[in-house]
Every structure is written in C-alpha cells, then in structure tokens.
Amino acid sequence: METNSSGTSTRPRPGGRSARVRYAVHRAVTELLAEDPAESLTIPVIAARAGVHATTVYRRWGSVPELLSDIATSRFSGDVVVPDTGSLRGDLERWVGQVATDLADPDVLKLMRAAVGTGPLGCDACVADRHAQLAAILDRERSRGGAPPEVERTADLLLGPLYYRAVFIDRPAGPDWARTLVAGLLG
Amino acid sequence: METNSSGTSTRPRPGGRSARVRYAVHRAVTELLAEDPAESLTIPVIAARAGVHATTVYRRWGSVPELLSDIATSRFSGDVVVPDTGSLRGDLERWVGQVATDLADPDVLKLMRAAVGTGPLGCDACVADRHAQLAAILDRERSRGGAPPEVERTADLLLGPLYYRAVFIDRPAGPDWARTLVAGLLG
DNA sequence: TCCATATTGCAGTGATCGCTGCGTTTGGTT
DNA sequence: AACCAAACGCAGCGATCACTGCAATATGGA
Structure with a gap:
C-alpha cells in the first residue's frame, strides 16, 4: 500500500x-x-x-504533545506478553499482574501523566495497545467455546481500578492485589 | 492559630x-x-x-501547575451533595450517579486532564474531596451499625472505572451504568 | 471618617521559545 | 561506484515568556 x-x-x-x-x-x-x-x-x-x-x-x-503521544505509543506497546494459560481466568490474572507490575514503575507514571496532560490523543496512546491485548485474550476464550464478557466492560473493571490507583492515588497496586480484580469480574 | x-x-x-x-x-x-x-x-x-x-x-x-491545582480543588469540592437515603446501597448508587453526571461535562474532563499533566498534586486535587465524601458515606453506614468496605477499596471499584472511562477512553459513563458498579462492590 | 497595609497595576529586562532558509551529510537505489 | 532524495546541522529572526522594582489603589478595622 x-x-x-x-x-x-x-x-x-x-x-x-x-x-x-x-x-x-x-x-x-x-x-x-x-x-x-x-x-x-x-x-x-x-x-x-x-x-x-x-x-x-x-x-x-x-510539538511536544505529538512527541509525547509517539513515546507513549511505543512505550506501551510490546512490553506485556499476552499469556496463554489455557483458561480465561488464568490468562486475565497473569495479564493483569503484568500490567500492575509495569504500572509500578515511577517513570512510567510520569510519562503517563504527561501524556494525559496533552489531551485525548495522549490518553489513547497509553491504553490502545492494552485494549488490543485484552481483545486478543477474550477472542482466544471465544475460540475455546467460552462466552467472555465484552472488551469494554472487562477494561472498565480491570484497567479502571489499576490506572486510577496509579495515576490519581499515586499508590500503584501490587500484582497480587490486581489479580483479585479478576474475581470481581468473573464472579 | x-x-x-x-x-x-x-x-x-x-x-x-x-x-x-x-x-x-x-x-x-x-x-x-x-x-x-x-x-x-x-x-x-x-x-x-x-x-x-x-x-x-x-x-x-x-506557576500554571499551582494555579491548575487550585482550580481543580475548588471545582471538585462542594459540587456533589452527599446523599442520605437510609441505606448504604442507596447512598452509594445516588452518589456514583452524581459523580458520573459531573464527569460527563467535557469541560470538566479537559480541566482534569490538564491537572493530571501537572503531576501528583494536580491529581490529588481532583480526587481528594471525592474520597472525603466517600468516607462520610461509609462512616454513616458504620454509625447505622453496618460493616461497610474500606474507603480505598470502595474508591478503587467505584471511582476507578468511572475515571478510567472518562479520562482515558473519552466516553464518560452514564449515571445508570455507574450505579451498576455498586452491585459489583456490595455483591 | 481615616489610616495602615494587603493587593494590584505599570513599565521594562534578560532569557527562551518556536520557527525558517540554506548548505551539508546520510541512506537507499541503480 | 554514482546518483538523488531524505534527513540533519547551522545561524538567525520575531515573538513571547517569566520575573522584578516602584507607584497607585482598594480593603478592613479603629
């Protein structure tokens, strides 16, 4: 093309x-x-x-906003491997743990806050790849014959608390705590 | 003094x-x-x-960061009335609905993103009063004799998805959707 | 009313920013 | 090896920014 x-x-x-x-x-x-x-x-x-x-x-x-978006996009892409544990719960738990570990880095937090400050583009650069990974996990479960929840809902309930704690409360959650979020989602 | x-x-x-x-x-x-x-x-x-x-x-x-923190503090204080419906579930549902409605204003989103971009102080200015309101609601339930969850956990599971959707996804949640979050918290 | 002073207005300075021609160097192709 | 276009370095321009003495005004209490 x-x-x-x-x-x-x-x-x-x-x-x-x-x-x-x-x-x-x-x-x-x-x-x-x-x-x-x-x-x-x-x-x-x-x-x-x-x-x-x-x-x-x-x-x-x-401009600085465009530069920050570019950096955020490349920083938040390929840093987390989509797991394949055989079950949806296992995949989500491992994946959420990785995301939480990544969010615990103070430098990552600073980059994310700066990107958010530049507007919607910077925000999207921070979560676009995360949503793609989540979609991949849910698609795999669907190919297993399961009926996973929607991507939006899953992102809201898993990524929401994680990002909120990290960005706003400045007290990132540990990987083990993050795994408990999956229980709240899958019941 | x-x-x-x-x-x-x-x-x-x-x-x-x-x-x-x-x-x-x-x-x-x-x-x-x-x-x-x-x-x-x-x-x-x-x-x-x-x-x-x-x-x-x-x-x-x-400086601009200090100014934005001041604006965020006064903007996010006193804009939501702490309800008293008689039950914890009712209080939380009504309160979450108010927060979601407030977050649906595009101007509020822009202010919040700008404040986040200035660092931890700006972030705290956006959520400090929300946590105080939440603490008041949970304290009232405790005075009723109930055993409500902790403030931190409540904030993570209620405010987390709300703020995440608003800030990062740029698609604020409706008040009715927000109320369903309470079910996920209280079971 | 009148006074002390907190607060604002004014003018000016050094420094930095964002941006633009123009020449030079590098990378990929033939 | 030779060529061409893309990407980079260089110097300099106008505009704006952050900041500082000093004068003027408004505010709250006596």
Whole structure:
C-alpha cells in the first residue's frame, strides 16, 4: 500500500541515523520526565539533552504533545506478553499482574501523566495497545467455546481500578492485589 | 492559630476585589481550556483573558501547575451533595450517579486532564474531596451499625472505572451504568 | 471618617521559545 | 561506484515568556 505508483515518491527512510535520533529523543524525554516532573518540557531542552538540534525535533514531531503521544505509543506497546494459560481466568490474572507490575514503575507514571496532560490523543496512546491485548485474550476464550464478557466492560473493571490507583492515588497496586480484580469480574 | 501574637501581623484579605480577581482567573482558565485544549496555557494569556495583569497571577499562584491545582480543588469540592437515603446501597448508587453526571461535562474532563499533566498534586486535587465524601458515606453506614468496605477499596471499584472511562477512553459513563458498579462492590 | 497595609497595576529586562532558509551529510537505489 | 532524495546541522529572526522594582489603589478595622 505504501509502495508508490508514480515514479517520484516520498520514500520514508527508517534507516540507521533516523532510528538513532528517534531513540535518543525518546530517551531524553524519559530522562527529563524522571528528573524534574514539574519542569517545563520544551523542545530546545529535549533536543539539547538528546544531543540533537532542535530543528530536527520540530520537523519530525512538530510539538511536544505529538512527541509525547509517539513515546507513549511505543512505550506501551510490546512490553506485556499476552499469556496463554489455557483458561480465561488464568490468562486475565497473569495479564493483569503484568500490567500492575509495569504500572509500578515511577517513570512510567510520569510519562503517563504527561501524556494525559496533552489531551485525548495522549490518553489513547497509553491504553490502545492494552485494549488490543485484552481483545486478543477474550477472542482466544471465544475460540475455546467460552462466552467472555465484552472488551469494554472487562477494561472498565480491570484497567479502571489499576490506572486510577496509579495515576490519581499515586499508590500503584501490587500484582497480587490486581489479580483479585479478576474475581470481581468473573464472579 | 493564625492569630498574631505580635502587634504587626500579615492579615490575609479575602475581601471583594481579591475574590473577584480569583474568580476571573479561574473562569479564564476554564474558558481557555474549553476553547483550545492543545493551546499553550501560559500565564500572560490567562491574565489577558481574565482582564488582570500578569503580575497578579505570578504573585498569587506562582506557576500554571499551582494555579491548575487550585482550580481543580475548588471545582471538585462542594459540587456533589452527599446523599442520605437510609441505606448504604442507596447512598452509594445516588452518589456514583452524581459523580458520573459531573464527569460527563467535557469541560470538566479537559480541566482534569490538564491537572493530571501537572503531576501528583494536580491529581490529588481532583480526587481528594471525592474520597472525603466517600468516607462520610461509609462512616454513616458504620454509625447505622453496618460493616461497610474500606474507603480505598470502595474508591478503587467505584471511582476507578468511572475515571478510567472518562479520562482515558473519552466516553464518560452514564449515571445508570455507574450505579451498576455498586452491585459489583456490595455483591 | 481615616489610616495602615494587603493587593494590584505599570513599565521594562534578560532569557527562551518556536520557527525558517540554506548548505551539508546520510541512506537507499541503480 | 554514482546518483538523488531524505534527513540533519547551522545561524538567525520575531515573538513571547517569566520575573522584578516602584507607584497607585482598594480593603478592613479603629
């Protein structure tokens, strides 16, 4: 689909240097967020920390909100493996435990709060992949012949308490406590 | 204990004009947040909208995060009346419904996301009074002779899904749906 | 009414931000 | 190896920001 039909096209170039710059900028934002959360996260500061010129950041990302959304998307993708324990309850318990462990990292919390502050796009970047994983788990149960609850309801009752505790109460839940949420969902 | 023991003291002056300025600034921030969420919410812009000089805002609040925390605190205090229906279930159902209705306002969501983005203080400002209300409801049940669940657990299972849906999914729950959460808590 | 002072308005300064041409370097193709 | 376009570095511009003395005004009590 991305292959150009015309002779002259804009070929993206995900090669060596671009990837290096991208990683350096992501790392710089994470570090700055971890050091001083209340600091004014601005593009010149980010670029200086990353050892990259600010122009590059302006051209590739445009603004801090878009940059944060990009970071959140890549940070919250592929960090949790969808388990396959043979039963829906086992899958959900293990998965919720992983999510809780991930949420216990203070740096993750800071990134998430910053992303939320940029608006709906940043919020969606934090949970989009989680919902995809949940859908995969529920689909597998459905292929087993089971009748799992809806994705929305499952996310509300599992992810809701987890994210609420982490973001608003600033006291992330432990993996074992998180597993008890599954009992509340499946009865 | 704010009463001065010495003759010369710094008496706060919450009188007419100060209150007017405070209200104007709060209103200005709310308006700006509602108009363009991605806009750079800066103090000169806020002051201009409020018809107040920027110096005043710098002196009274110091920074945008502190201002947002103050606004969130006053916005999320006293907007919900703690009900007394005679039973714990009734109290919780009515209260959760009120919270859900409040969360359905898009402007409230924008304020909350902005406050979250400023760090733990802003987050706490959004939920502190909610927890106080919840504690009052549970205390009343305890005075009736009942054995209600803990405040923390109640907040996790009721406020968690509500806030998660509103903030992250951008699809606030209806009051009637919110009431079903009480069934999941009390069994 | 009148006074002490808390609070606001005003003008100005250094610093930083966001952004834009232009030349250089790198990556992928032929 | 040679070529071309994409991505990056560089220098500089206008605009805005955060902040600070000093003067003026409003507020609450005597």
